[in-house]
Amino acid sequence: MNVKTAKSINQTSQSHFPNPELFTERNTEALVELLLDEMQAALGSGVRVREPSNSSVTPLKPLPSRARAVVERIAVEVERICSKSDRIQTSGEIHSWQLTLARHRLQKCLSYYKLGSKQGRVELHSSLSVMIYRHVAQPHSQLKFSARYNLIEDFLQDFYAESLKAFRRENQVDADYSPRTQLELAEYMAFTEHYAKRRITLPNRSSQQLIVLRAQSFAKRQPSETPVDIEQAVEYAKGEEAQEYSRTATMQQVRSRLVAESTDPSELVLRERVVSELVQYLEDQGHSDCADYLVLKLQDLAAPDIDEILGLTPRQRDYLQQRFKYHVEKFSRSSHWKLVHQWLGADLDQKLGMSSDQWEAFLAQLDDQQQQLLSLKQAQKSDGEIAKILSCTPKQAQKRWTQVLELAWKTRNSEGSLVEE
Structure with a gap:
């Protein structure tokens, strides 16, 4: 059987597709077929073939799901643009513009398709962030990168929602449509x-991209910056005027943030000591x-990274985790309990956290012996003194105290059952 192929939308001979240069504005179906061929060729799925006896089309490999619906929307959108553009209408090359715009939109769609959903989102987010970086805040605001980053994230979340609404409206799909x-x-x-990237004409006959205008409006809605003297926020106010200023909402907000973000040095020292003692205990x-x-x-490494560094299989890591948990509990209830x-x-x-x-x-x-042991511990008696009073060895006294701590742990973590009772 002899077949003829449509290898390009620019092919003008031996093809059953209309010549692109002879397209009319209403020949949507022919444009859709050409775009489907372009998609199949770009995705490496071969080319679609036609039998001379009829117009049936047999794909060598299936196109992505809902490909025809996507291509039809591109064709309709391109026709809408061409019909509303005065420059295109007066150029005398309406069908040529139609093909050029359709091919451009198809290639842009396929470029995101080839990137994949995750990387495609990253590329789009990065492109839009670059466009609005200077405009998302007021021109004279002294914002650092982290502050601008937060503003960009807030703005783009709303812009994506606006874009989806525009997509539904312009493509006349369902009001709850989602990809x-x-x-x-x-x-x-x-x-x-x-x-x-749509250009919006301004009253002064200049134009600007739509996302930039949206970002500028977003920046105007942000609260103005208020200069604050940090020294006045942390020091005691002297004078009636200074005290009145220290009671303002702005100063109180700054003061509360300073207190919330402050770190107790003693807590860090105690944590480092616990970690050091635990490491030494495990090695001993x-x-x-x-x-x-x-x-x-403690370095926040993921499980696969730990496996690779220590040369462990997942099963060996599970066993190591169980041993580690056992020794940590033993460490916290033995001589290092305090x-x-x-x-x-x-x-x-x-009250042992209860x-x-x-x-x-x-x-x-x-029991009576455990209550006596608890009283001796509260009196800060040494292990030797406690063993002498209880008439036992220091090791036996330590073992009895470990049992008391285990009972305290069970009681401390049984709040739910106590409430039910």
């Missing part, structure tokens, strides 16, 4: 880029692999 396939998502991202106990695991976890509980804010003078009701329930579970 479902990768090609439809690529179509929407290409539309968003074109929508952002012959569990250097657990110590290495702790160091890597250090750990101080760091957690659950020392004896804080509420009043939990503390009463905890005391009710202790």
